[in-house]
Amino acid sequence: MKQSKQNRTWLIAVALLLLLAAAAAIFLYSRQRTSPDVPAFGDAHAQIAVHFVDVGQGDCAVVETPDGNILIDAGTKQSEAAIKRYIDDLGITKFAYAIFTHPHADHIGSAAALVEAYPMDCIVMPNAVSTSKTFEKLIAAIEQSDARIVEGKAGKQLTLGALTIDLLAPCRDYDDLNNMSVVALLTYGDGTFLFTGDAEALSETDMLENGVSACDVLKVGHHGSSTSSSEEFIAAVSPQIAVISVGEGNSYGHPHASTLERLAEHGVQVLRTDISGSITVTCDGKQFAFETEK
Secondary structure, eight states: OHHHHHHHHHHHHHHHHHHHHHHHHHHHHHHHHHOTTSOOTTOGGGOEEEEEOOOSSSOOEEEEETTEEEEEOOOOGGGHHHHHHHHHHTTOOOEEEEEOOSSOHHHHTTHHHHHHHSOEEEEEEOSOOOOSHHHHHHHHHHHTSOOEEEEOOTTOEEEETTEEEEEEEOOSOOSSGGGGOOEEEEEETTEEEEEOTTOOHHHHHHHHHHTOOOOSEEEOGGGGOTTSSOHHHHHHHOOSEEEEOOOTTOTTOOSOHHHHHHHHHTTOEEEEHHHHOSEEEEEOSSOEEEEEOO
């Protein structure tokens, strides 16, 4: 009888240990599923938001992720107050990455002021220089910051939590600063965003030769200029949505009718900052949604 009681006690103890082990396994699995380091794609709480800020005739995008923020270009000097207001309204106080695609004033116009105003862990720029005061001010601001500098060129990859940033261009040195634009493919789960700066047909051809990937959302090159967004490039990247950052009534004729026609022929939905104001595209790693200011 005594032996039987001991056996029952032993069995109960074993059962309790098994239950505790199972509970611990469930707890650990739950922690893994909800960990901010491994977002559950499709969960609204793990989405990213890409803001194409209306800066008139220029480019500026702010990317919010669960693991930090990214700035891509900085518009014109005249758009400085609007960019800062937009960033502050989002509650952003620092950036993990800033990508300044190339040293033209409509892409780095407010860059020096933003580097001074917001701490940046890493700044990505191409190996290209300009004699403009705007560029000189940016270099001076970077030298006074604690940011790490990374040369932007094809073949490099950066990460931010579950987000990857693949640099597709410049593939080599070019005489034209537009073609020196850093082209970045942002991937979050199954969702992809392609930022092309002012890359033109020559850079696009080199990217095609390197095997450029398809994307879901394309920031159209050079504000929709006829010198960018070639037929071959649009066919290869095959976006669902194309965003054109452009100033209303600009003197350059951007976006060009031929670019709009190519995008329409490929069934791409076009969003324009001159018509819609700032544009926000969200992605949970699987699905996309967008909203516009106007």
